[in-house]
Amino acid sequence: MDSKTLYAKAQTLMPGGVNSPLRACRYVNSDPVFIERAQGAYIWDVEGRKYIDYVLSWGPQLLGHCEPSVNEAAHKAVDLGSSYGAPCAGEVELAELIAEIVPSIEMMRMVSSGTEATMSALRLARGYTGRDKVVKFIGNYHGHNDAFLAAAGSAAQAVPGTPGVPEDIVRHTLLAHYNDLDKVREHFETVGDQIACVIVEPVAGNMGLVLPQPGFLQGLRDLCTQYGALLIFDEVITGFRMSLGGAQARFGITPDLTTMGKIIGGGFPVGCYGGKREIMEHMAPCGGVFQAGTLSGNPVAMAAGVATLKRLKECDYDALEARTTKFTAELCDILRGKGQPITLQHMASAFTMYFTDRPIRNMNDTSTTDCDAYAKFWNQMRDQGINLAPAGFECTFTSFAHSDEDLERTLDAARKVTF
């Protein structure tokens, strides 16, 4: 069945024809293609068209699709049973690897998605501190938990404070703009004794890529310590991406709790939250804070996660960053040569080209981007076999599987775009 027929059918069966809203490609005035298979840096749609993929499942496929060691581990695991609902060795192995790579995570719990990880971390922070309030940044996305769906970035842009979220719940969510330390300080000065935690994407990746300004993360660390609140780094995107040890290793700042997802499952559904042992021991069955999951620590996902992290430990992050730096700079030059104002924001293998000449430090700044121009760019790139994020301020990724030839071919395609 072709993409058009599938999409028509899907729209009768699933809201908008999709299982996650951005996939519908509405921000780029387009329709989705249906994907049949993937390999390395490429995906193929059901029509057999090949694309160089810069979405990479929104982050997880840092090694490229179908990394042989990951697939082999998953195949082996599935032959031994797909789920037991009982402990398995893979959980211990993955936990040991994570604790080794990210030392702030002394103890952790596996879940099945990033949403579950942040939801559980928030409950733990509340249970541990006996306080209810959470400080969250406008334009940061932490999954679709009620408490975090106030001003949740471009993924949830169309529904700020979505219907269905009780006012009673979001009244405990205190907002601040990203990089606005003064506002966070003000919250602490007003209700500091009620704030359980500050949750932050240490590099923001859900309003495009926005870097923390010097002193911002340290300032959050200091305020949390001063007021006895927990600092939660949501490293669902940045974990194993900004460096092997994530953003916390790159910036040298230690959160109390960290949430992870995406890359740690190597493409399988895995999330994880963890941190200081003394805090984590408040989780049941050690402590009173409840959280559980039928498929948590799933043996197939654990095996894929272990294989992914082992492979990543051998990868040259600096080389990928250098190649990505060169590639994105050239891509921007091409677009600027066509008269488009472009602000490039980039770190490691993640980047966003905003169609604006203003620097982007927070969600407000994104309002000047030219979404129509991005849509034109996106559609013409897809027609030429280049798959970019289907929204003007989302993160775009390179992977260890992208070859110089892939990057060159992408630049050639960009040269042919007209506005």
Ligand SMILES: *Cc1c(COP(=O)(O)O)cnc(C)c1O
């Ligand atoms: C994707 C994402 C989540 C949610 O993860 P899911 O696996 O989609 O539930 C949470 N936080 C951040 C920073 C994310 O990018």
